[in-house]
Amino acid sequence: MHIMEGFLPVKHAIAWSVVSAPFVACGLYSVNKRIKEKPEQRMLLGVAAAFTFVLSALKMPSVTGSCSHPTGTGLGAVLFGPAAMAPIGTVVLLFQAILLAHGGLTTLGANTFSMAIVGPFSAAFIYRMAKAVKLPFGVSIFLATCLADLLTYITTSLQLALAFPDPVGGFTVSFAKFATIFAITQIPLAISEGLLTVVVFNSLARFNLRELKEMNVVTNQEVKA
Amino acid sequence: MKRYQNLLMLIAVVLLVAIPLRMVKKSTPGPDGKSVEIFRGADDQAMDVISNIAPGYQPWFKPLMEPPSTEIGSLLFALQAAMGAGFIGYYLGVASTSAKMRRKLDKEGRC
Numbered sequence: 001m002h003i004m005e006g007f008l009p010v011k012h013a014i015a016w017s018v019v020s021a022p023f024v025a026c027g028l029y030s031v032n033k034r035i036k037e038k039p040e041q042r043m044l045l046g047v048a049a050a051f052t053f054v055l056s057a058l059k060m061p062s063v064t065g066s067c068s069h070p071t072g073t074g075l076g077a078v079l080f081g082p083a084a085m086a087p088i089g090t091v092v093l094l095f096q097a098i099l100l101a102h103g104g105l106t107t108l109g110a111n112t113f114s115m116a117i118v119g120p121f122s123a124a125f126i127y128r129m130a131k132a133v134k135l136p137f138g139v140s141i142f143l144a145t146c147l148a149d150l151l152t153y154i155t156t157s158l159q160l161a162l163a164f165p166d167p168v169g170g171f172t173v174s175f176a177k178f179a180t181i182f183a184i185t186q187i188p189l190a191i192s193e194g195l196l197t198v199v200v201f202n203s204l205a206r207f208n209l210r211e212l213k214e215m216n217v218v219t220n221q222e223v224k225a
Numbered sequence: 226m227k228r229y230q231n232l233l234m235l236i237a238v239v240l241l242v243a244i245p246l247r248m249v250k251k252s253t254p255g256p257d258g259k260s261v262e263i264f265r266g267a268d269d270q271a272m273d274v275i276s277n278i279a280p281g282y283q284p285w286f287k288p289l290m291e292p293p294s295t296e297i298g299s300l301l302f303a304l305q306a307a308m309g310a311g312f313i314g315y316y317l318g319v320a321s322t323s324a325k326m327r328r329k330l331d332k333e334g335r336c
Contacts, residue, residue: 001268006284007275047316053309057302060242061264065249068267100301101288102268138230160271164278174278181270188241195234195241200313202231207320 001068001182002093002111003156005104012163017109020086023117027086034080041080044211048076049088051200055193056092056115062185070193071152074145075200077120078127079217089116114155123148137205137218138198146194153182 008016035042055072062068076085090112096102103111123144130140161175204212212218252261275282292298 001266001271004268004272004284005288006286007272007282010285043316043319047313050309050312050316054306054313055309057306057309059266059302061245061249063245063248065245065263066267066270067264095305098289099292100298100305101291104286104288106286160275164275164282166278177274177278178271181267181274185267188245192238192241195238199231199234203317204320207317207324 001153001156002096002103002115003107003160005097005101006106007104008107008110008159008163012159013106013109015109016107016113016159020090020109020112020117023083023086024090024112027083027088030081030083031087034084038214041211041215044208045076045080045084045088047200048079048085049091051075051197052085052088052092053095055196056096060189060192062188064181064185066181066185068153068182068185068189070189070196071115071119071149072193072197073115073119073152074123074141074148074193075197077123077148078141078144078201079215082117082120082124085120086112086116089120110159111156114152114159118155119148119152122151138202141198141201142194145197146190149190149193150183150186153186154179157182 031045035045052072052075055070057069059067059069071089073085073089076088090108093103093108093111093115097104097108126147127140127144130143135143157175157178160178161171164174165171166173166177205218209218249263251263292301
């Protein structure tokens with residue numbers, strides 16, 4: 001669930017767009033460079049984009065009695081590095097903002113920041129940490145993508161709390177209110193996202209092991225384990 | 226275990242969706258006869274919080290295009306999911322076939 005059209009004050013909307021723009025530009029550059037160097041990875045990049053498309057279209061019910069959807073950006077972040085997901089996430093957000101009135105053009109910068117920047121960067125970082133402490137491949141992927149999903153929505157709550165601090169309790173109280181809606185709702189969905197990403201990675205490891213090794217996603221040892 | 230791992234994980238996802246559906250009960254209608262809607266979008270609820278915190282806030286921009294009904298909205302969401310899932314299915318199909326062919330070629334080459 002993204003911040004709705006028009007629901008960020010102008011200053012905030014502009015600020016988040018300014019923050020997000022360089023990431024998207026950087027990501028476009030890195031995606032172009034990679035496709036030029038390794039054209040055979042184009043299809044896999046398509047899979048990363050397609051996965052984001054599918055998961056962000058699935059509005060699932062949660063224990064809080066409301067609905068939200070996963071993001072699907074963790075898969076691509078682990079495969080291609082976090083920067084690549086900034087432009088891809090932006091495309092998905094644009095699609096939903098223009099055609100579905102879900103999210104919005106004025107809140108695109110803020111939503112890009114949470115879903116296409118914070119999410120992927122945390123996924124890539126957590127995956128690297130998990131690998132460093134030698135967790136099994138599946139567990140690392142699960143932790144990375146599940147927590148990245150959760151952090152995306154914590155970011156959304158932060159953004160809204162910054163824009164609408166509570167008149168009495170200020171930022172903290174307001175953050176608690178938005179986090180109850182977004183982050184708590186997201187917990188079972190984040191677990192689902194983690195599981196679904198592991199399912200896709202298991203298939204990739206079965207059919208495309210060579211590519212995964214080439215992309216330094218897995219090493220020989222991990223696959224045997 | 227490894228063999229059933231994917232299946233088990235998919236079942237877990239289905240359960241994660243099904244359990245909230247069972248757990249959250251529709252509340253009884255209040256004195257005004259209107260029951261509280263359940264499973265609304267989290268963004269709708271956030272909108273309510275915003276209008277509580279800042280009652281004067283008016284959204285300064287309207288969506289350019291809004292699906293004329295929730296049915297059309299779900300059509301577009303289904304389309305989005307179908308496009309993505311179609312591509313992933315196509316890719317996995319190609320990948321599994323070429324993995325099979327590679328194995329076959331390896332075997333023939335060795336003989």
